[in-house]
Amino acid sequence: MLSEEDFLSESNFFDRIKLRTSYGITGNTEIDPYSTLATISSGTALINGQRVNDSFVSRIPNPDVSWETTTQFDVGLEVATSSNPRISLEMDYYYKLTEDLLLDRPIPRSTGFSTIRDNIGSISNKGLELAVGSVYSTEKFYWESKLNLNFNENRIEELGANNEDIFPGPGFVSGSNTILRVGEPVASFWGLQRLGIWGTDEIEEAAAVGAIPGEAKRSAEQQIIGNGLPKWTGSFINNFRFGNFDFSVDLQFVYDVDILQQATHSTEDRTGIANGLRTILTQGWTPNNQDTQVQQIRNQATSGQNSQVDSHWVADGSYLRGNLFTLGYTLPTDFVNSLGIKTLRVYGSLDNAFVIQSDSFQGYDPEGSSNDNQFGQNIFFFQYPRPRTYTLGFNFKF
Amino acid sequence: MNYKNKILVFILLAFAVSCSDFLEEEPRDALSVDQYFTEPGQAESAVNYLYQNGVPQMYLNGGVYNGTRVMYVQYLSGFFDNEFKGQERQIDLAQQLLLTSNNVDDVVNGIWSDLYRGIAGANLAIANIPETPGLTEAERTNLIAQAKFFRGFGYFYLVRLFGDVPLIIEPIDGLGEINRPRDGVAVVYDQIVADLTQAIAPGSLPTGNMVNNGYRITTETAQMLLADVYLTMSGFPLQEDNYAKAADAAREVINSGAFSLTPHERDDNGNVVAENSAYNKIRKEQALGTEYIYQIEYEAGIRTSVYPQYSFPSSVIGSVGSAYAILQNAYQPRPGLYDQYDQDLDLRVQNKQYFHTTYTTASGEVITFPVTPYIWFDEDVFFTTAQSSKNLRAYSYPEALLVAAEAIALSEGVTAEAVDYLTQVRARAYWTTDPETIRAQLSGLSATAFVEQVWLERNRELIFDFKLWFDMVRTRKYPEGGNGSANFQNLVGSQNTFGKTFEEKNLLLPIAQSELQRNPELTQNPGY
Numbered sequence: 001m002l003s004e005e006d007f008l009s010e011s012n013f014f015d016r017i018k019l020r021t022s023y024g025i026t027g028n029t030e031i032d033p034y035s036t037l038a039t040i041s042s043g044t045a046l047i048n049g050q051r052v053n054d055s056f057v058s059r060i061p062n063p064d065v066s067w068e069t070t071t072q073f074d075v076g077l078e079v080a081t082s083s084n085p086r087i088s089l090e091m092d093y094y095y096k097l098t099e100d101l102l103l104d105r106p107i108p109r110s111t112g113f114s115t116i117r118d119n120i121g122s123i124s125n126k127g128l129e130l131a132v133g134s135v136y137s138t139e140k141f142y143w144e145s146k147l148n149l150n151f152n153e154n155r156i157e158e159l160g161a162n163n164e165d166i167f168p169g170p171g172f173v174s175g176s177n178t179i180l181r182v183g184e185p186v187a188s189f190w191g192l193q194r195l196g197i198w199g200t201d202e203i204e205e206a207a208a209v210g211a212i213p214g215e216a217k218r219s220a221e222q223q224i225i226g227n228g229l230p231k232w233t234g235s236f237i238n239n240f241r242f243g244n245f246d247f248s249v250d251l252q253f254v255y256d257v258d259i260l261q262q263a264t265h266s267t268e269d270r271t272g273i274a275n276g277l278r279t280i281l282t283q284g285w286t287p288n289n290q291d292t293q294v295q296q297i298r299n300q301a302t303s304g305q306n307s308q309v310d311s312h313w314v315a316d317g318s319y320l321r322g323n324l325f326t327l328g329y330t331l332p333t334d335f336v337n338s339l340g341i342k343t344l345r346v347y348g349s350l351d352n353a354f355v356i357q358s359d360s361f362q363g364y365d366p367e368g369s370s371n372d373n374q375f376g377q378n379i380f381f382f383q384y385p386r387p388r389t390y391t392l393g394f395n396f397k398f
Numbered sequence: 399m400n401y402k403n404k405i406l407v408f409i410l411l412a413f414a415v416s417c418s419d420f421l422e423e424e425p426r427d428a429l430s431v432d433q434y435f436t437e438p439g440q441a442e443s444a445v446n447y448l449y450q451n452g453v454p455q456m457y458l459n460g461g462v463y464n465g466t467r468v469m470y471v472q473y474l475s476g477f478f479d480n481e482f483k484g485q486e487r488q489i490d491l492a493q494q495l496l497l498t499s500n501n502v503d504d505v506v507n508g509i510w511s512d513l514y515r516g517i518a519g520a521n522l523a524i525a526n527i528p529e530t531p532g533l534t535e536a537e538r539t540n541l542i543a544q545a546k547f548f549r550g551f552g553y554f555y556l557v558r559l560f561g562d563v564p565l566i567i568e569p570i571d572g573l574g575e576i577n578r579p580r581d582g583v584a585v586v587y588d589q590i591v592a593d594l595t596q597a598i599a600p601g602s603l604p605t606g607n608m609v610n611n612g613y614r615i616t617t618e619t620a621q622m623l624l625a626d627v628y629l630t631m632s633g634f635p636l637q638e639d640n641y642a643k644a645a646d647a648a649r650e651v652i653n654s655g656a657f658s659l660t661p662h663e664r665d666d667n668g669n670v671v672a673e674n675s676a677y678n679k680i681r682k683e684q685a686l687g688t689e690y691i692y693q694i695e696y697e698a699g700i701r702t703s704v705y706p707q708y709s710f711p712s713s714v715i716g717s718v719g720s721a722y723a724i725l726q727n728a729y730q731p732r733p734g735l736y737d738q739y740d741q742d743l744d745l746r747v748q749n750k751q752y753f754h755t756t757y758t759t760a761s762g763e764v765i766t767f768p769v770t771p772y773i774w775f776d777e778d779v780f781f782t783t784a785q786s787s788k789n790l791r792a793y794s795y796p797e798a799l800l801v802a803a804e805a806i807a808l809s810e811g812v813t814a815e816a817v818d819y820l821t822q823v824r825a826r827a828y829w830t831t832d833p834e835t836i837r838a839q840l841s842g843l844s845a846t847a848f849v850e851q852v853w854l855e856r857n858r859e860l861i862f863d864f865k866l867w868f869d870m871v872r873t874r875k876y877p878e879g880g881n882g883s884a885n886f887q888n889l890v891g892s893q894n895t896f897g898k899t900f901e902e903k904n905l906l907l908p909i910a911q912s913e914l915q916r917n918p919e920l921t922q923n924p925g926y
Contacts, residue, residue: 038571039428045446046701048612054447055440056519057431060570108917109511110564111576112518118573164915167504174464174487175504210494210896221500270485305484 015082021075029067031102035117036065060107060116068119072096085136085143092129097157098122105160121159123186127152142241149234154185170373172262173309178375179224187228187377189260191309193219197285197292214285214296215306216269226258226314228369228378235323244332246347250324259317259366260309262381267362269307271297277362315360317378319367322353342397351389431571435526438533444523445541448548449614450701452516453555457694457790457864459512462707464489465728467509468864471559474904475867476894477735480728481712495898499908499926507910509559513552514566520549521569536601543602547620550593554627557586558868561635561906561923565589579919584638587631594624598650607656609687613695618657621650622691622793625801632808633872634905641809648802651691652819657795659826660689662745670745670829677751681773685789692793698785706786709775710757711767718757718765721784727770731861732895733879736769738857740882746827746858773862796823796859804852812848817841820852823859853877854884871905901925 001018041058044051076092099122104115130149136142159166159182167176167190179190195217198206206212209220232255240247267277283289285296293312298305328347336344357366364385369377434440450458460466463482465473472478473492483489488505491497499506523545527538549567556563564578565586597603597620605617628644630636651657663674672678680686685693696703710718711727718725731753739747746752754772757765776786799819806816817840825833840851857866857877870876876892877884893899903925914920 034425034428034430037425037428038431039425040431040434042443043447044700045450046695046697047446047449047614049695049697049700051700052446053439053443054450055434055443056447056451056515057522057569060573060576062573064573106912106916107573107576108564108578108920109507109913110514110566110578110917111570112515112521113570114511116573160916162915162918165912167912173485209496210490220496221498265485305482307485308487 013081013083014079015086016078016080018078019076020078021073023071023073025069025071027067027069028102031065031117035059036062057112060111060113062116062118065102065117066100066119068098068100068102070096070098085134088131088133088135090129090131094125094127094129096125098124106164106166120161121163121182122157124155124157125152140243142239144239146237147234148236149232151232152229153231154229156180156182156184156186158182168373168375170371170376170379172379172381173265173307175309177260177262177309177379178228178373180375181224184224185227185229187375188224189226189228189258189309189314189379190222191225191260191311191313192222193225194293194310194312195219197290197295199290200287211306213287213290214298216295216308216310216312218308218310225309225311226260228258228260228317228376230254230257230317232256244330246326246328246330248324248326249322251320252323253318253320254367255318257317257378259315259361259363260379261313261315261362262309262370262379263363264313265307265309266382269295270305271295279362315362315366316358317361317366319355319357321355321367323351325350325353340398343395344397345395347391347393347395349391349393351391352386353388431522431526431569435530438530438537441523441527441530441533441538441541444519444526445544447519448516448523448545449695451519452513452548453551454694455512455516456509456555457792458701459508460704462704462722462724462726462728465708466704467512469729470505470509472729472864472867474907475870476896476898477732477866479730479732481726481730482728493894493896493898495894495900495904497904497908497926499911499914499922502908503910503912506907507912509907510556510910510913513556517549517552517566518569520545520552521567524549524567525569539602540604543597543599543620544615546593547597547603547615547623550590550597550627551623553586553590553593554623554630557583557590558630558871559907560909562586564920577917577919580921583636587627587636587638590627591624591631594620594627598624598647605654605656607687608690608693609685610656613685613693615692616656618651618654619692619793621647621654622798622801625651625798625805626793629801629805630868630872632805634874639809641805644805645802645809648798648805651795651798652802656688657691657798658688659795659799659822660686662826662829672748672750675745675751676826677746677773680791681775681788682777684787686791689795690789690791690793691795691798692791694790694792696787696789698779698783698787702784703774703776703786703788703790705774705788705790706776706780706784709771709773709780711770714757714765714767717759717763719760720780721782722780727768729771731769734895735857735861735866735877735879737881738854738877738879738884740828742882743828743831744858744882745829752861771862791863794860794863797856797863797865799823800852800856800859804849807845807848807852812841812843812845814841816848820848820855823855827859850884850886853886857884874905876900 038061039058040055042055045054074092074094078090080088100119101121103120105118105120107116128151133146135144163182166180169176179188198211198213198215198217200213234253236251238249266274268280271280279294280297283292283294285292326347326349328345330345363380363383368383370381370383456467464486465480473489476493480489488502491501524542527541562580562582565581598617603617604611625644625647628640631638632640660676660679662670662676665671707722707725708728710725712725715725749755750772752773753769755766755769776788779786799822803816803819806813817837820840821833821837824836856869870889874889875886876889877886889900890902906923908926909922
């Protein structure tokens with residue numbers, strides 16, 4: 001507590017200055033029992049028109065598994081003033097390294113198995129957390145404001161025995177849409193790069209890869225085309241009180257993150273099978289509109305379709321959400337007391353008032369995931385939006 | 399010994415006993431491998447696993463869009479098209495001869511790991527059944543023979559698709575044994591022949607056809623596979639002359655009396671009743687015991703066939719009123735293959751035999767569409783439950799006849815027997831042609847010309863048995879089709895139907911990049 005040191009104790013401006021740091025190691029053994037033993041798993045097969053039992057070894061045994069450890073280091077500073085408004089600041093830097101991750105490590109599939117439960121690799125998270133607050137209060141007016149800012153950087157440091165790539169899914173169209181690769185964050189999207197649309201002067205180049213003008217031009221190999229883990233998250237919350245009125249505003253934001261819009265497959269690249277986005281009409285390739293990223297409208301039945309996970313599906317996932325607005329009025333005490341009530345507050349609130357999102361995002365709401373894959377964050381397939389809720393309420397106290 | 403000494407001995411004993419055994423876990427809600435194989439039913443269940451894992455997955459695995467794995471192998475020939483290749487990039491890449499170990503990682507991985515999982519299941523059974531108590535000697539031999547059949551079958555698929563592959567014939571039970579290098583094609587074939595030789599040993603498996611044997615494999619199933627193995631070994635890349643052995647194995651199937659060519663139904667004038675031709679019987683029946691030598695079983699409610707979904711193009715989904723949500727022409731023959739059928743004389747190519755191009759709606763409107771497989775149109779369920787029980791043939795009696803014809807021609811010459819086998823298959827299709835005319839045309843041919851006629855017949859007759867690509871690789875010939883025939887030219891240097899030129903490297907699939915990463919002992923196939 002710096003503020004209680006001699007050199008600061010005389011100061012009236014700072015109410016509190018605190019430096020703190022912590023370091024710790026925690027262990028985790030959260031895996032299913034016997035998951036290191038070669039147990040027999042049973043199922044059924046079809047033989048002679050009937051279900052019959054079948055059995056196979058569920059895994060290769062690994063008696064040498066130990067627990068995973070997370071080492072975390074944190075250094076922080078807390079400052080608060082004694083002025084009015086009272087300003088407070090909290091800042092933390094952390095570094096978290098999870099080692100000996102208990103995960104399924106890829107092994108040669110020629111063994112008959114694709115993974116073994118093992119201590120594989122490590123993942124680091126480092127980041128900054130900043131919270132700035134102020135409170136201003138007079139007899140009639142009170143204003144409390146709080147800004148939270150979090151920055152996180154995630155990196156895979158090691159994987160398996162040979163730093164091999166892992167494709168953990170979710171799978172869609174052709175293969176896993178994510179990759180785990182050393183040096184990259186988890187939840188990295190895996191796909192082709194869309195380089196544009198083949199033009200009428202590129203007939204030969206297009207034919208070399210079996211395409212025609214009007215179809216998407218893509219890189220030959222897949223690569224990382226985005227990431228579903230946000231770098232920045234935060235909120236900005238304000239509470240006001242003026243006389244008998246109270247008002248609060250809660251804003252929430254996410255910045256520097258991508259969304260993989262799987263729905264582009266159905267609504268744009270696969271024209272003619274399902275309902276489409278307006279972009280196929282407004283931006284679709286035509287001989288007169290060749291500088292576009294949207295393919296030509298095709299009759300799927302006769303010309304086939306052309307749809308791959310590619311960078312054109314990736315949108316900026318940053319957003320600012322008006323999370324909650326509340327306006328309240330507390331009725332005069334004299335009046336409500338005469339009704340036999342101690343206090344009565346009337347309020348209205350608006351939950352999820354608005355979302356400001358990037359133009360490249362074609363869905364309704366850029367928050368969420370359409371799958372339950374642990375690495376499938378921010379992969380959207382016709383994601384349901386969050387509802388907007390209007391509330392009118394009364395608080396009675398008797 | 400007085401009591402003090404006794405105590406001392408006890409204490410010493412306590413130290414001598416290691417406590418690590420005490421820490422060993424014996425699961426109670428699951429069985430570990432050590433606890434398994436203690437009763438006959440467990441041995442049987444380990445073999446049952448092989449009837450739907452490993453090779454059977456080649457036929458079973460696949461969705462309505464991508465087609466099954468056996469279809470994928472045939473896309474490599476460039477003779478088949480898929481309506482949804484625009485979203486199934488791996489198909490487009492196969493047709494364009496643009497495969498790399500990265501861009502089709504998923505597919506080659508799937509094939510490789512399914513096959514090896516079946517092999518691991520067989521290894522487990524083969525290693526443990528000899529020690530399983532309670533089995534009679536006959537049961538034990540039979541179960542091991544079934545497991546060896548499936549192990550040999552698994553390696554036969556692997557070696558044809560990937561060339562040299564790690565040959566693993568023992569269960570792997572520790573991390574120390576997982577990184578295996580590739581073994582040469584010859585070594586792998588030796589193991590396949592050894593496994594199948596044991597499977598056909600007298601008294602190992604029941605004889606007859608699969609249907610009569612409760613849909614389990616028989617000696618003849620194993621003989622058929624062995625005949626195919628010997629025939630393939632005689633071609634590329636091994637070129638080890640095993641034609642005589644292939645002929646012998648195929649003859650065992652033919653002379654067993656368990657099989658025959660399904661005849662057409664004929665009217666009073668001797669004309670074929672089109673809707674009850676042999677090919678329509680294949681389409682309608684759940685299984686033709688005497689025609690199918692190895693088949694993949696389906697049963698509504700347990701495992702339903704996906705193949706009826708491939709019996710119409712997607713464009714007609716609104717018109718035909720199918721119970722299937724999605725239809726697609728995933729196995730459309732390209733003109734270069736379709737033109738190998740004689741459009742006038744060959745019954746197989748007439749509308750609503752092997753293929754169809756029209757459909758008459760309830761209101762009487764006739765819809766036309768591109769050539770689409772009709773053989774998988776299971777009309778019993780197509781409009782109602784979408785739960786098809788029609789079995790899929792993987793080896794059939796016509797193939798036994800055609801393998802015998804080819805192998806005899808190349809070991810004994812174009813004998814009357816060889817000519818007869820090819821004539822039988824061809825005459826069923828060319829039913830308006832006098833069989834003696836066919837026999838006469840074939841009898842005068844040189845061995846080379848006769849064998850090309852066998853290949854041509856294989857392309858046509860066995861189109862739904864998924865053989866074409868394997869034939870192209872073992873013969874290194876490209877069948878340039880037209881006018882009801884084919885001209886066989888060198889595969890390397892020929893252009894496929896998409897105008898892409900085959901190179902040596904295209905004869906094998908690449909090893910998946912992810913498998914190379916997992917196993918530092920592996921090497922990539924040349925050219926990838």
